[in-house]
Amino acid sequence: MADHAPVTEGGTPRWNPARVEDAALVTGGGRFLDDMDPLPGTLVATVVRSTQPHARLVSVDLSRARAQPGVAAVIGPEEVRAAVRPFPLSTTTPMAYYPTALDKVRFVGEPIAVVVASDRYTAEDAAELVTVEYESLDAVVAPRPALLPDAPVLHEEAGDNVATDRTFSFGPVEQAFADAAHVVEADYDFPRYSSVPMECYSVIANWQDTADGPAVETWANFHGPFTMVPVMAGALGIPTSRVRLHVPADIGGSFGIKAGIYPYVVLMALASKHAGTPVRWTEDRIEHLLASASGADRAMRFSAAVADDGTVTALKVDLVDNVGAYLRPPEPSTLYRCFGNITGAYRIGAVEIRARAVVTNTMPTGLNRGFGGQQLYFGLERLMDAVASATGRDVVEVRRQNLVDHFPYETPTGGVYDSGDYPAALDLAVKNAGLDELRARQAAARAEGAYYGIGVGLVVDPSGTNIGYVGLATPSEDRKPGRDKSGSTEHVRISVDMQGLVTVMLGSVPQGQGHATVARSIAARRLGLPEEQVRAIVDMDTSTTPWTVTSGSYSSRFAPLVTSAVVEAADRIAATVRAAGSVLLDLPPEELELVDGKVRHRDDPERAVLFRHAAGVVHWDPGALPEGVSARLYEEAAFTPREVRAATKDDRINSSLCYGFVAELVAVRIDPDTLEISIDRVSSVHDAGTVLNQQLLDGQVHGALTHALGGAMYEEFTYADSGQPTSATFLDYLCPTSAEAGYDLRTDHIVSPSPLTPLGAKGCGEGSSMSFPVAFANAVADALGPHGIEITRLPLHGEVLHQLFENTTTKEIH
Known part of the structure; x- marks a missing residue:
């Protein structure tokens, strides 16, 4: 029986009804796409994928596969070229993206052909008979090398690997840097990692030629955003109303990446057209790790103009996102999702931003929990530690000194923080962490020759995205009148x-x-x-x-x-x-x-x-x-909140409707012999406005922390310099388990209702995925700082620390 009585905290009502979703899931009654068989006579598809990271397609021979008993259709580059338009992109960059390779492949795992057969065994056997002849090309896999003049070019028609490049300036940036007592700057790197859902991609597609023209009915574990529906329709050359998409009630995890399923919906629709029957495709785990989607890895430089008292007066940010082989919609969203909150929780009146996305011979990127925020706050909050060091101040105090302290607060880039009490949340996180106790533990550990560190991460948590931010990738003078986008x-x-x-x-x-x-x-x-x-x-x-x-x-x-x-x-x-x-x-x-x-x-x-x-x-x-x-x-x-509009002519935008807040403290121990990192304590305080359901909020916080733990300590998609992936199985792509999440966790919240929503609620599901990675990195940096170890990238684990110590020792010798 649900509990209808409100729980009151600080005068704000909260309701905690029982989850209605759980009973079916825990008794095996979930309805996932692979459980469904909506159309009789559905055949099964297998995708033939590239084994080369960068190569011209000399020939693709489908004849032997087509001759196999039980095979209904085999389609390849020519069928795709004849029937599918390139997907509409978010920019005008000439980097055409299709659901399969056409003239050349650009990453290992890129689809080349689809085999449709009576069952999966027959389809996979026939797929092995597809013969592909390649002319190998040099590859590039990381953002900084992709910018070099001699880098291999993925899309010749574009001339280089830069998919988008924009510079913005707000306020007296140069004057602030000229007047600064300190200029603090550093380069940082955030890794490419994903969500590893329990259920991989799955599609059922049925092409229908009707009296009103072609229509496509599909089932997919597609979580949105539904901006992709017109993208699919545009690729197929049919009206949006002729694309009917079903999404089951149960999706076995997504956290953003299942928005990237849409090219497979289009591909299976075309396969269905050629087979003359409905077609089902279910991705296996290796396919998923090779070619589904991931969050963008980012190379970045952050610079701060700082006064003697530790006040940050201006910020320069240079961001380079690796979006993989194609600028696949909705990219370059990761660059701009946090545009309105790029100064984070701090009163910084001037900011300069350079935002670039580059293509490389790696899996295309897209949404991943906290997207844009994970990358941004890793740089910004590492920088705040550097500011504290440069001015001789405590890391907590230098943050407290710079915090936004009145609301609504308008950032230089156009974000409007609707409500909050950042100092109160920080104070509560410090109190719950028992900071004095942790510092005593640190002193004792250091006296014994061990490593112990304490890190802080503060993030403004955007929710209710204004999709108009994607327009910032196009200069204002090139935006077509009457074609602006906005809205939540x-x-x-x-x-x-x-x-x-x-x-x-x-x-x-x-x-x-x-x-x-x-x-x-x-x-x-x-x-x-x-x-x-x-x-x-x-x-x-x-x-x-x-x-x-x-x-x-x-x-x-x-x-x-x-x-x-x-x-x-x-x-x-x-x-x-x-x-x-x-x-x-x-x-x-x-x-x-x-x-x-x-x-x-x-x-x-x-x-x-x-x-x-x-x-x-x-x-x-x-x-x-x-x-x-x-x-x-x-x-x-x-x-339809009126507070979210299209970008202005001077490129300012309120990129989200609401802005929550997270204050996180992390304490870590590092074994002096093995350099294994263990988390000692985490204190996490969230302000998500009115709490609609405490149980669900707690679950979202715990889930985001575990998700972040993966990117902070374990998960990373890695590639050899040749372009071959080196993390395509769970032997190499490591995920945290419940054992790794067994640290001392202390969660709490404050309530600052949003004045912009009827219930005062803000989002809460992504916050710790943005704050924990950098708080963890700051803790490791604090532990190893006395030994000359600098932390500029994630993930961090024993092997990485061994390399850092070895590099430091080598430098000292030379």
Whole structure:
């Protein structure tokens, strides 16, 4: 039974209903795509992939595969060239991207051909008969080498490997640096890593030639953003309305990367066209690690102009993102997602930014939990430690001195921080960490010759993304008038049936966050109903589910945006039910309220009728409704906050609607003999505005910390200089387990409701994925700093530390 009673903290109500998603999952009743068989006669596809990182395709011979018994179709570069347009890109850079290679391959694992057969065994056997002749080319795999004049060029028509290059300046940057008492600068690198979901990519596609023209119906574990639907339609050359996409209620993990499935949806649609039947493709783990998607690795330089007292007066940021072999939409999003909050939690009045994306012979990148924020804060928060060192100040105090301390606060780049109390959150994190105790442990460890460090990471956590930020990749003078993009719109539909049962339909395609639980709870509260009388639907059908191009489960949109649309739609339904109740009670609607499943008089609760009876009036006796009341218990709401607009002519943008905050302290021990790093304690304090469900917030924090632990200590997609991947199995791509997450964790939160959302809620699912990696790195740097070890990159583990010590020793010898 759900708990309907609000829990109060600081005067702010919180509700903690039981998760409605769990029962099916823990009893084997989940509905994942591989469990579904929606179309009879579906055949199975296998993808033939490149074994070369960079090579011209001399020939692709499909004849032997086509001759195999049980094979229905084999398509390759020529079939793709004839039927598919290049995907629309976010910039005008001439770097055409198709679902397969055409004239040359640009990364190991790039699709070349698709075999469709009666079963997977037959398809894979036939795939081995596809003969590909290559002319090998030199490869480049890292961002800095890709910029060199003599680097191998991936896309000859572009002339070099730079996919986008923009410079921005806001405020008196040069003057601040000229007047600075200290200029602090350093180069940093953030690794390429991913999410490793339990379920890999999966697609079922059915091409249909109808009297109205071609249409494609697909099923995919695609989590959004739905900006990719018009991208798919554009590649297939059909109207968006002719692409019907189903997403099952259960997706076995995503954290962003399943947005990258869309080229396979297009590819399987084309395979279905040639086979004349529906086609199913399910990716295996090696395919996923080779060729699905990952977060972008970034090379960056951060420079700060600093006054004698430790105040940072200006910032210069040079970012180079490695987007892989193609500028695959929605890239270069990673560069710009945090544009409005690029100065982080600090009052920095002037900033200069250079933002570049380069292509390399590696897997294309895309969304990954905290995307853009992980990379940004690794550089910014390492820099703040360097500022503390340069000015002789404590790392906590130099941050406290520079914190934003009033709200709303407008950043130089156009972000508007809506609410918060950053000093209070930092103080609580320090208190919960027991910082004095940790420093005593550090002193004792150092006295024994051991390594112990304490690190801090503060992040402004953007939520409710304004998709208009992608426009910043195009200079303002080149943006076409009337073609600007903006927005954080989310749609929700609520209906009430003839027995008073309420259905809430969402377009947010969750992957385990508990969207159904929260939406059901909010609708029930707004309608005065027990939660058992409300159900939420989260599986997606683009032909029937309310959605817009901004819909999807990304950038922590659910709490600030989807719930706001739920409130609006529920309140409209409530108004109609009160009007219907007024007919039965012979009372004015404005004197009625919805409580405990009833429509009742505010001052005389005994005068009441059941909610379902009032709803019945609308269905069965609409003529009795008051004048002007529509006989409709079906409402769709689109929450469209006016605070998120397109980029201005001077390139300023409020790149998210809401901005939360995370303060994190991490303490680590490093074994002096093995250099193995162990986490001693983590103190994490979050401000996500109004807490809608404490259990879910805690789960999101714990999940983000574990996800971040992977990128901080274990996970990295690596490539040999030749371009061959060296982390294509779990033997080399290491993921943390529950054993590695068994440290002393102390989580807490403060509540600063957002004034921009009806419930005051902000997002919370990404925060620690941004703050933990750099707090961890700062702790390791603190532990090893006395020994001359500098930390400029992740991940960090014993092998990396051995190399750092060895390099330091070598330098000392020379």
